[in-house]
Amino acid sequence: MTTSISLVGKTALVTGGGRGIGKAIAKRLAEAGANVVIASRKLENLEATATELAGLPGKVLPIACHVGRLEEIENLVRETESHFGPVDILVNNSATNLGQGPSLAVTDEMLDKIVEINIKAAIRLVRLTVPKMIERGKGSIINISSVAGIEPQPQGLLYSFTKAGLIMMTRGWAREFSPHGVRCNTIAPGLIQTDFSAHFWKNEQYRSELETNQPIPRIGQPDEISFAALYLASDESSYVTGQVLVIDGGMTA
Numbered sequence: 622m623t624t625s626i627s628l629v630g631k632t633a634l635v636t637g638g639g640r641g642i643g644k645a646i647a648k649r650l651a652e653a654g655a656n657v658v659i660a661s662r663k664l665e666n667l668e669a670t671a672t673e674l675a676g677l678p679g680k681v682l683p684i685a686c687h688v689g690r691l692e693e694i695e696n697l698v699r700e701t702e703s704h705f706g707p708v709d710i711l712v713n714n715s716a717t718n719l720g721q722g723p724s725l726a727v728t729d730e731m732l733d734k735i736v737e738i739n740i741k742a743a744i745r746l747v748r749l750t751v752p753k754m755i756e757r758g759k760g761s762i763i764n765i766s767s768v769a770g771i772e773p774q775p776q777g778l779l780y781s782f783t784k785a786g787l788i789m790m791t792r793g794w795a796r797e798f799s800p801h802g803v804r805c806n807t808i809a810p811g812l813i814q815t816d817f818s819a820h821f822w823k824n825e826q827y828r829s830e831l832e833t834n835q836p837i838p839r840i841g842q843p844d845e846i847s848f849a850a851l852y853l854a855s856d857e858s859s860y861v862t863g864q865v866l867v868i869d870g871g872m873t874a
């Protein structure tokens with residue numbers, strides 16, 4: 622084994638790969654030589670990212686997909702396979718954080734929507750990609766959870782429960798699939814500076830408390846998540862499965 626990670630010949634699928642953490646992960650995987658499909662709702666944004674990442678050793682292909690819609694997910698996997706072959710690395714990264722507010726204000730519509738995007742999409746993508754990983758005896762699934770899946774997020778219990786669900790699915794899938802060569806792990810970021818978390822990092826009081834109390838007293842950057850994904854995607858993590866890698870500047874220490 623060498624010290625530089627190579628993913629040459631691998632196919633990766635990163636949902637929400639057009640911006641934020643997903644984009645940083647897509648870039649890192651393509652740098653290591655994987656061919657990467659980036660998928661989300663806004664094709665324009667995905668295309669801009671693909672253009673930005675063109676020229677890396679691996680190709681980056683944008684495919685529009687609303688991960689809450691089964692037919693679009695089926696199309697995403699079909700298109701990925703037809704361009705690059707079966708998926709070796711699945712990164713379940715797309716998410717929504719709707720439903721911020723008190724638990725008693727959660728409606729059925731909010732509940733259905735968040736489960737559809739944050740949980741059901743991952744289950745469907747696993748169902749569509751893992752059989753071929755098992756056939757080939759190898760694969761890596763990386764679920765992007767959150768520290769909110771470990772500690773209940775104030776005013777964000779709905780989001781927290783979906784992120785906790787991803788952690789439990791990770792552990793269950795690891796037990797079920799790892800004997801067949803398919804590993805499954807979770808990354809749980811703390812506060813990372815993206816559009817998604819602007820509500821927190823633009824709040825001066827929240828930010829100043831974090832910058833005072835957190836052991837690493839600053840907000841994280843998407844790139845600081847991407848190296849963990851690269852490791853978990855690669856054979857260098859061949860003995861790691863069913864784990865939650867918390868990357869949070871010590872927030873939960």
Ligand SMILES: NC(=O)c1ccc[n+]([C@@H]2O[C@H](COP(=O)([O-])OP(=O)(O)OC[C@H]3O[C@@H](n4cnc5c(N)ncnc54)[C@H](OP(=O)(O)O)[C@@H]3O)[C@@H](O)[C@H]2O)c1
Pocket residue numbers: 636637638639640641642643660661662663664666686687688689713714715716717738765766767768809810811812813814815816817818
């Ligand atoms: N930022 C943080 O502080 C933080 C902390 C912990 C965990 N996380 C997790 O990290 C992951 C990435 O978040 P981020 O911070 O990078 O946020 P972001 O920059 O807002 O990215 C979210 C991505 O999800 C996609 N997406 C949203 N709804 C979708 C849908 N219905 N179908 C397909 N794609 C959809 C978005 O693309 P479109 O709009 O084009 O669909 C976007 O690419 C999420 O799972 C989030 O829960 C983030």
